[in-house]
Structures are given as structure tokens and as C-alpha cells.
Amino acid sequence: MHLPWLREPWRQLIGEAQQHRLSHAHCIPAREELGASVFTENFVRFLLCQNPTQQACGQCKSCLLWAAETHPDYYELKSDDGRAIGVDKIRELTHQLQQTASQQGAKVAWIKEAHRLTTEAANALLKTLEEPSPNTYLILSPERTADLLPTLRSRMQLHRFVEPDQAALEHWLTQQLKRSLTSAERHLVTSYQGAPLTALAALRGEQDEVERVALIARAAVGAAVWPQPTKDDANHWLMASIAWLQELLRVQQQLPPHRCHYPQLQEWAQTWLQQQPSHPVTTLSHRLSLCYNLRHMTREQSGLNLPLLLQNLWLQWQPHR
Numbered sequence: 549m550h551l552p553w554l555r556e557p558w559r560q561l562i563g564e565a566q567q568h569r570l571s572h573a574h575c576i577p578a579r580e581e582l583g584a585s586v587f588t589e590n591f592v593r594f595l596l597c598q599n600p601t602q603q604a605c606g607q608c609k610s611c612l613l614w615a616a617e618t619h620p621d622y623y624e625l626k627s628d629d630g631r632a633i634g635v636d637k638i639r640e641l642t643h644q645l646q647q648t649a650s651q652q653g654a655k656v657a658w659i660k661e662a663h664r665l666t667t668e669a670a671n672a673l674l675k676t677l678e679e680p681s682p683n684t685y686l687i688l689s690p691e692r693t694a695d696l697l698p699t700l701r702s703r704m705q706l707h708r709f710v711e712p713d714q715a716a717l718e719h720w721l722t723q724q725l726k727r728s729l730t731s732a733e734r735h736l737v738t739s740y741q742g743a744p745l746t747a748l749a750a751l752r753g754e755q756d757e758v759e760r761v762a763l764i765a766r767a768a769v770g771a772a773v774w775p776q777p778t779k780d781d782a783n784h785w786l787m788a789s790i791a792w793l794q795e796l797l798r799v800q801q802q803l804p805p806h807r808c809h810y811p812q813l814q815e816w817a818q819t820w821l822q823q824q825p826s827h828p829v830t831t832l833s834h835r836l837s838l839c840y841n842l843r844h845m846t847r848e849q850s851g852l853n854l855p856l857l858l859q860n861l862w863l864q865w866q867p868h869r
């Protein structure tokens with residue numbers, strides 16, 4: 549595991565597998581800022597591998613099928629554009645998991661965005677957890693462990709990542725960038741405590757994206773004028789709009805600042821929330837679905853006037869005064 553803070557949890561997991569003490573159900577929270585999906589992917593590959601040692605071998609038939617994204621015994625479930633994961637999807641998955649594995653190895657299902665499971669879906673899943681089929685593993689990745697129903701949580705092995713402290717974070721960033729940090733950068737990094745991958749992205753000059761999000765954040769509360777997207781950068785502006793709406797949802801849910809992707813924009817998020825007369829979540833979900841729709845349209849249709857469509861969209865985001 550190349551991310552140092554993931555080494556210890558990985559070592560523990562492999563230790564349990566080697567002692568045949570591995571649980572059938574795992575909750576691995578989707579802490580992207582810590583590399584949770586890399587960790588979980590490695591775990592899935594390890595479970596499916598026919599000759600695993602400290603990790604998946606990368607060479608057996610199972611590993612090759614995984615690499616080609618065609619492993620027949622791997623199932624993945626996630627929300628479509630932020631919608632709830634309903635009971636039908638869970639029933640279908642449970643049915644598939646009851647079939648015999650086609651590679652004579654394990655069957656693995658990974659439910660991403662598991663915080664979007666409806667109560668009915670979670671209850672249907674509960675039955676599967678109570679009567680697990682042999683050699684079948686279920687991994688749930690909610691935003692937060694606490695987002696799962698207590699009845700589900702109590703039947704799963706709960707995984708927790710330990711965040712690197714400030715010194716370890718700076719040390720790691722220095723290694724990644726192959727240079728020492730300037731004092732301005734060290735100052736910036738303090739706002740990314742506990743979020744090493746976000747900090748690295750910010751320092752690596754994915755700053756353009758951060759600046760776009762920052763401008764949208766300010767415009768959305770009336771503190772700046774809206775940008776003038778062009779044909780060439782309209783798509784970046786659309787992505788930045790989506791990023792900001794998702795961030796507002798995180799802040800609204802009161803995730804701690806280091807779990808947010810733009811901790812330096814917290815103030816703007818708070819200002820926006822204070823400006824909302826009522827139901828910020830409804831407003832945000834509505835705006836997000838319009839953005840997703842636009843993203844979908846740009847993928848399907850050519851010759852779309854995205855700059856104009858975006859400007860029309862932003863017009864409706866004007867703060868009420």
C-alpha cells in the first residue's frame with residue numbers, strides 16, 4: 549500500500565484473512581481524501597485473487613479478469629447521479645450473490661455511496677448479512693459509518709482510517725513533490741489537515757480548478773460577478789459548479805472541515821446557507837440534478853451551446869435579496 553497511513557489497516561486486514569478470521573461484511577467509509585477507494589479496490593482484488601500473498605498476485609486468471617473489468621464474480625452497486633439506492637437493486641444483487649461463483653473463488657460485492665440506501669434496501673441487505681453464502685463478501689462504502697442503520701453496522705466489520713498528523717502530512721507531501729514546501733504552502737496545508745490527497749492535488753497546481761470553484765462560490769452569494777465561460781472552458785465551469793453544490797451539501801450535513809474538499813471556502817458555504825430562506829437540501833438537490841442533466845446532454849449531443857446554458861443556469865442561482 550503506497551499511502552503510508554493505509555499500511556497499518558491493510559496489514560491488519562491481511563493478517564485476519566491469513567488466519568481465516570475475515571468477516572463476510574465490511575464497512576469501509578468513502579474517505580477519498582485518504583485514498584479509501586484505492587484501499588477498497590486492493591481489498592476486492594485480494595479477495596478475488598487465486599494466489600494472494602500480502603496482496604493480489606496480479607497474474608492469475610482472476611486478477612486478469614479484474615484488470616479487464618470483466619470479473620464475473622464481482623458486483624458493484626452505486627447511486628445514479630446522487631439518487632437513492634432502492635430495494636430492487638439490492639434484491640437483484642442478493643439474487644446474483646446466491647448463484648455459484650463462476651471462477652470457483654470468492655464472490656465480492658461493493659456497494660458504493662451506501663449512505664444512499666433506502667431503509668427498505670438496507671433491511672433487505674440485512675437478511676443477506678444474517679445468512680451469508682459461503683465465500684461471499686460484501687463491502688459497503690458510505691460517506692460516514694454513522695450513515696448506516698445501526699442494525700447493519702452491528703453485523704459488519706467497521707474499518708477506520710487514522711489520519712496522518714501535520715508533521716507526517718508535510719513529510720509525505722515533500723516526498724511526493726520532491727521539494728520542500730514554501731511557507732505559504734505550509735500555511736495552506738494546515739487547512740487540509742487529515743486530507744492528504746486533497747492537499748497534494750491543491751499543491752500540484754490543480755489550483756485552476758480550485759480557483760474556478762472559489763469564483764462560483766463567491767458569485768453564488770452575490771460577492772462576485774459570474775464568469776463568462778467560453779466554448780473551450782465551459783465544461784470545466786460545469787464541473788466546478790457541480791463540485792461547489794456537492795461541497796455545500798457536505799457543509800450542510802456538518803461534516804468536519806477537513807472532510808470537505810474546499811476547506812478554504814467554508815466561509816462562502818456558510819454565507820450561502822445563511823442566505824437560504826428554507827430547505828437548502830431541496831434547493832441543492834434540484835440544482836445538482838439540473839447540472840447532471842447538462843453534463844449528460846453535453847456527452848450525448850454535439851453542437852450544444854454550453855456557455856449559454858450554463859449562464860442561464862447560474863441566473864437561477866442568483867441570491868434572493
Ligand SMILES: [Zn+2]
Pocket residue numbers: 596597598599600604605606607608609610611
Ligand atoms: Zn491473482
